[in-house]
Amino acid sequence: PVEHRLEDYQSPAFAIDDVHLLFQLDPVATRVTSTLAMRRQRAEEPLQLNLENLVVESVALDGIELGESAWRIEDGRLIIEDVPERFTLRIRNRINPKENTALEGLYLSSGNFCTQCEAEGFRRITPFLDRPDVLATYTVRIEADKSAYPVLLSNGNLIEQGDLPDGQHYALWHDPWKKPCYLFALVAGDLQFIEDHYTTAGERDVTLRIYVEPHNIDRCEFAMQALKRAMRWDEERFGLSYDLDVFNIVAVDDFNMGAMENKSLNIFNSKYILARPETATDTDYEGIESVVAHEYFHNWTGNRVTCRDWFQLTLKEGLTVFRDQEFTADMLLPSIKRIQDVIHLRRYQFPEDAGPMAHPIQPKSYIKMDNFYTMTVYEKGAEVVRIYQTLLGREGFRKGMDLYFQRHDGQAVTVDDFRQAMADANGVDLSSMRAWYDQPGTPHVKVRRHYDADSQRLTLDLTQSLPKVGEGFTPLPIPIRLGLLDASGNPLPLVVGGEELGMEYVHLFDTRHQQLVLEQVPEGAVPALLRDFSAPVILETDLDDAEWALLAAHDPDDFLRWDALNTLALKALMEAVTAIERGEAPAWPQTYLDAVGVRLQAALEDPAWHALALTLPDEVTLGEQFETIAVEAIHQARKALQSELAQRFEVQWASIYDTLSAELDQPYTFNAEQYGKRSLRTLALHYLVQTGKAKWIEQALYHYQHANNMTDRFGALRALTGVEHAARKTALDDFYYRFRNDPLVIDKWFALQAGSDHPHTLEHVRMLTRHPDFTYTNPNRVRSLLGVFGQNRAAFHRADGSGYVFLADEILKVDKLNPQIAARLLSPFTQWRRFDTARQALMKAQLERILQVPSLSSNSYEIVEKSLT
Numbered sequence: 001p002v003e004h005r006l007e008d009y010q011s012p013a014f015a016i017d018d019v020h021l022l023f024q025l026d027p028v029a030t031r032v033t034s035t036l037a038m039r040r041q042r043a044e045e046p047l048q049l050n051l052e053n054l055v056v057e058s059v060a061l062d063g064i065e066l067g068e069s070a071w072r073i074e075d076g077r078l079i080i081e082d083v084p085e086r087f088t089l090r091i092r093n094r095i096n097p098k099e100n101t102a103l104e105g106l107y108l109s110s111g112n113f114c115t116q117c118e119a120e121g122f123r124r125i126t127p128f129l130d131r132p133d134v135l136a137t138y139t140v141r142i143e144a145d146k147s148a149y150p151v152l153l154s155n156g157n158l159i160e161q162g163d164l165p166d167g168q169h170y171a172l173w174h175d176p177w178k179k180p181c182y183l184f185a186l187v188a189g190d191l192q193f194i195e196d197h198y199t200t201a202g203e204r205d206v207t208l209r210i211y212v213e214p215h216n217i218d219r220c221e222f223a224m225q226a227l228k229r230a231m232r233w234d235e236e237r238f239g240l241s242y243d244l245d246v247f248n249i250v251a252v253d254d255f256n257m258g259a260m261e262n263k264s265l266n267i268f269n270s271k272y273i274l275a276r277p278e279t280a281t282d283t284d285y286e287g288i289e290s291v292v293a294h295e296y297f298h299n300w301t302g303n304r305v306t307c308r309d310w311f312q313l314t315l316k317e318g319l320t321v322f323r324d325q326e327f328t329a330d331m332l333l334p335s336i337k338r339i340q341d342v343i344h345l346r347r348y349q350f351p352e353d354a355g356p357m358a359h360p361i362q363p364k365s366y367i368k369m370d371n372f373y374t375m376t377v378y379e380k381g382a383e384v385v386r387i388y389q390t391l392l393g394r395e396g397f398r399k400g401m402d403l404y405f406q407r408h409d410g411q412a413v414t415v416d417d418f419r420q421a422m423a424d425a426n427g428v429d430l431s432s433m434r435a436w437y438d439q440p441g442t443p444h445v446k447v448r449r450h451y452d453a454d455s456q457r458l459t460l461d462l463t464q465s466l467p468k469v470g471e472g473f474t475p476l477p478i479p480i481r482l483g484l485l486d487a488s489g490n491p492l493p494l495v496v497g498g499e500e501l502g503m504e505y506v507h508l509f510d511t512r513h514q515q516l517v518l519e520q521v522p523e524g525a526v527p528a529l530l531r532d533f534s535a536p537v538i539l540e541t542d543l544d545d546a547e548w549a550l551l552a553a554h555d556p557d558d559f560l561r562w563d564a565l566n567t568l569a570l571k572a573l574m575e576a577v578t579a580i581e582r583g584e585a586p587a588w589p590q591t592y593l594d595a596v597g598v599r600l601q602a603a604l605e606d607p608a609w610h611a612l613a614l615t616l617p618d619e620v621t622l623g624e625q626f627e628t629i630a631v632e633a634i635h636q637a638r639k640a641l642q643s644e645l646a647q648r649f650e651v652q653w654a655s656i657y658d659t660l661s662a663e664l665d666q667p668y669t670f671n672a673e674q675y676g677k678r679s680l681r682t683l684a685l686h687y688l689v690q691t692g693k694a695k696w697i698e699q700a701l702y703h704y705q706h707a708n709n710m711t712d713r714f715g716a717l718r719a720l721t722g723v724e725h726a727a728r729k730t731a732l733d734d735f736y737y738r739f740r741n742d743p744l745v746i747d748k749w750f751a752l753q754a755g756s757d758h759p760h761t762l763e764h765v766r767m768l769t770r771h772p773d774f775t776y777t778n779p780n781r782v783r784s785l786l787g788v789f790g791q792n793r794a795a796f797h798r799a800d801g802s803g804y805v806f807l808a809d810e811i812l813k814v815d816k817l818n819p820q821i822a823a824r825l826l827s828p829f830t831q832w833r834r835f836d837t838a839r840q841a842l843m844k845a846q847l848e849r850i851l852q853v854p855s856l857s858s859n860s861y862e863i864v865e866k867s868l869t
């Protein structure tokens with residue numbers, strides 16, 4: 001496998017200005033004719049077009065057929081030595097969509113044709129300069145059987161359509177906007193659509209359509225409304241309007257990613273479009289709204305301004321995730337969204353950044369780009385974009401965005417161009433931000449306090465480090481949003497250097513070490529640091545439990561209050577883990593139990609926040625606090641605390657459950673208020689079931705059976721899957737038969753069992769791979785069973801290693817069909833060094849076994865190889 005490096009970047013030797021494509025669709029032998037208007041940009045280089053998995057039938061230069069000696073195919077390239085300054089190249093080639101189980105390029109999903117070209121799938125359609133800095137206009141003619149494929153779609157505007165002999169028909173599409181080939185899309189199939197309209201600020205009437213398979217036509221309305229909300233929001237917040245008269249979305253069942261932002265023809269994993277209250281949970285609704293918005297927002301951040309090369313991926317992804325986060329915050333509740341995102345970041349990105357696949361948000365090298373669509377590039381990338389906004393303010397950030405589009409519309413640019421636009425628009429120097437793009441790992445910020453009662457000064461001794469890089473790291477600009485509370489929890493003004501800075505300010509900590517001196521600070525005051533999680537760092541303070549409890553009770557920042565309680569829970573759990581490892585029973589700190597008691601009293605005042613605050617940290621996040629992850633002790637500690645909180649507060653949980661049940665006795669709507677109430681009620685039910693009392697298990701079964709929406713039904717089912725009781729099987733069987741014709745819901749059924757606490761989860765999952773509804777060719781199904789299993793700490797890491805052998809076998813099966821998905825499934829193995837020596841050896845043995853497989857994909861090879869070195 002070849003490694004690609006950022007430092008080797010060279011601009012393309014040829015430009016392609018205009019592309020004409022003819023598709024003669026056939027499931028096993030589609031013919032593609034590509035006519036490219038090309039221009040030499042560097043002397044004395046042969047023309048080299050990328051290609052993969054296709055058969056070239058003929059090549060013609062300026063209308064003249066080239067003999068076999070004039071071109072050759074070598075190392076995934078079509079090479080033509082002799083070409084003039086300007087020329088037209090016509091290539092005919094053949095592809096087999098039906099055999100395409102990798103789901104890159106042109107493939108079939110439920111018998112319909114669709115495409116996925118990002119990052120490097122276009123080369124599986126036709127030979128091309130498959131790189132994002134080659135921008136062209138596209139005209140696409142599609143020919144296909146009319147009865148099997150009545151709908152024919154591509155990017156841009158429909159120019160013409162009509163019938164052809166032999167039951168065939170055609171459609172001609174033209175996209176006036178120049179784009180890189182990764183944004184190309186084609187869809188052909190038996191689809192129906194819903195239609196709506198949006199009028200832009202500039203009075204352009206845009207026709208909006210969502211295409212689905214006919215049986216899903218009643219599940220698209222929410223996605224359509226979400227799209228319209230996103231279109232309006234982008235105009236209001238960023239002044240960005242849509243730029244064509246049509247915007248189409250197509251939902252398909254077989255899709256490697258969540259969705260794809262192809263110009264004016266977004267293709268979605270049906271998981272992020274289809275929803276009805278009976279089949280989709282609140283979380284699903286939230287996901288749909290944010291992914292629809294995310295892909296729409298790419299029209300400006302990604303499509304109009306694109307990436308120079310794939311090392312710049314975070315330029316469009318970090319920025320677009322940030323934009324969709326801000327959108328969801330406005331649609332739902334800002335503080336709830338922020339807490340959710342931080343939980344997610346700590347759970348998935350922090351471990352990645354600490355493991356062997358750690359990379360800067362701008363990676364410096366890759367073997368398969370597909371492996372770098374990561375939590376780091378996306379979510380940490382979004383945190384870095386957020387830092388600009390924190391430093392420049394919303395208005396300053398908007399000025400930077402405006403300048404970015406003014407300068408770079410129609411170009412393929414770099415993260416440095418983005419940073420320069422932010423800096424120039426605000427007249428500031430942002431060069432130190434480069435450090436966030438160049439270094440892997442989560443920064444640590446250590447805070448030590450010195451209080452001098454006589455001078456009323458509180459000195460904060462700040463130290464930053466970057467353990468992943470070590471001593472030689474370059475300091476990062478870390479904005480610390482801070483406030484101060486007095487000993488009774490009242491906010492105090494901040495005074496620094498004699499200057500009154502208000503009740504909150506952002507301190508920029510941008511060196512290895514700094515002292516921040518707060519003045520006029522009374523005895524017992526507590527600093528509130530990193531409000532709103534103002535930077536993606538690990539904060540190590542010297543606050544004691546009582547101080548965290550004070551913050552948990554009184555800090556005005558919703559995020560920090562949540563984080564304070566979460567910190568108390570983590571500390572309690574860490575002590576419990578240590579106790580369990582010593583063979584002792586855990587003792588729960590009174591400060592923490594009291595803090596929970598206080599929260600329970602107030603829970604109904606703000607259900608959404610309390611649902612988050614009263615959920616214990618997950619096992620992975622807890623494991624990250626330790627050098628060596630003690631699988632059993634962590635699992636036991638968390639279960640023990642859950643059952644402690646369940647029993648101790650049973651009365652409170654029951655009362656919350658009853659009150660919310662009465663309030664929720666109304667038709668389902670997806671809105672922030674109901675969402676919050678449902679979350680808290682489900683959490684209460686979980687705790688009640690954890691008491692182990694038969695009456696609560698029966699209540700959960702009743703809750704399951706009488707739910708009028710999927711959020712409630714699934715919440716109850718989840719509570720039941722962890723228990724050893726007949727109700728578990730009753731509910732799981734019922735769920736399966738009720739929804740057996742609904743793949744997205746059956747995915748939930750698989751996922752629930754794969755993620756279960758049940759002691760026999762491995763056996764269940766093994767059985768489920770033989771279930772008639774399990775298939776290795778559908779990514780959603782594979783992720784639901786095998787992906788979720790790999791994330792299940794207790795089941796995957798069984799001490800005898802049987803979980804490892806099982807998953808490795810399964811990954812090898814997937815790797816033959818779909819390397820991208822296989823490589824993702826490997827991620828739990830990459831953490832092998834974090835476990836005890838026995839588990840390390842068992843995991844490593846599986847990685848080595850995988851590496852020995854001669855036909856291993858380069859996707860999987862890259863992950864395994866990097867994990868072992």
Ligand code: DPP
Pocket residue numbers: 118257258259260261294295298317
């Ligand atoms: N479809 C992926 C996303 O939108 C890659 N562009 O993030």
Ligand code: ZN
Pocket residue numbers: 294298316317320
């Ligand atoms: Zn994206």
